Amino acid sequence: MNLETKRLKLRATMPEDKSDIFEYRSDRETNRYQGWIPKSPDDVDVFFSRLSAEPNIPDSWFQMMLVDKESGLIIGDLGMHFSDDLKQAEIGCTLNKTYQGKGFATEALTRVVDYLFNNLEKHRVFASVHPENTSSIKLLGRLGFRKEAHFVESFYANEKWEDDLIYAILEREW
Numbered sequence: 001m002n003l004e005t006k007r008l009k010l011r012a013t014m015p016e017d018k019s020d021i022f023e024y025r026s027d028r029e030t031n032r033y034q035g036w037i038p039k040s041p042d043d044v045d046v047f048f049s050r051l052s053a054e055p056n057i058p059d060s061w062f063q064m065m066l067v068d069k070e071s072g073l074i075i076g077d078l079g080m081h082f083s084d085d086l087k088q089a090e091i092g093c094t095l096n097k098t099y100q101g102k103g104f105a106t107e108a109l110t111r112v113v114d115y116l117f118n119n120l121e122k123h124r125v126f127a128s129v130h131p132e133n134t135s136s137i138k139l140l141g142r143l144g145f146r147k148e149a150h151f152v153e154s155f156y157a158n159e160k161w162e163d164d165l166i167y168a169i170l171e172r173e174w
């Protein structure tokens, strides 16, 4: 499955992407609010083994790479999780820090949310965000997501309990 925006190509993640993914996902500072930070390239293989090869499979993550059309370089990735009944999807996005602050995440997620609502006919799309992850909260605000919940110490990551915010948007609001 491939998608396109003005500046980006979005394509399914492949085993060859391992070193790129490791390079920007292992950056502990940039990814301090992420539940998964690979410690070695082998950790990326474990991540790959949990992904579905195609989108829209019940209770599975499908992952896409964001490729800059101009340079052909991978600038980040984007994941979507499909609910058991396939009526809802969760999304998440990670950019290599070199490519943050340029509107790429907004551009990629706008295309993907559009695909989820208009092609896959989802009812609701949501994201789970750490309360201090201001870049991510701003990103979801730009996309029109509403803050729905603040769960207190509901998420165990990196050896501590963390709060978790839920942002969501319905098909009729898109």
Ligand SMILES: CC(C)(COP(=O)(O)OP(=O)(O)OC[C@H]1O[C@@H](n2cnc3c(N)ncnc32)[C@H](O)[C@@H]1OP(=O)(O)O)[C@@H](O)C(=O)NCCC(=O)NCCS
Residues within 6 Å of the ligand: 030, 031, 033, 034, 091, 092, 093, 094, 095, 096, 099, 100, 101, 102, 103, 104, 105, 106, 107, 127, 128, 129, 133, 135, 136, 138, 139
């Ligand atoms: C979350 C994350 C993807 C957001 O990235 P981002 O670069 O802030 O978001 P965008 O790519 O949409 O860029 C928007 C910024 O670029 C600016 N910008 C510059 N050129 C732009 C352009 N041509 N078009 C749009 N925006 C542009 C915007 O003004 C905005 O800046 P601001 O945040 O200072 O207001 C990024 O912070 C990240 O990868 N974090 C680590 C992983 C993580 O925590 N992910 C969240 C898990 S869901």
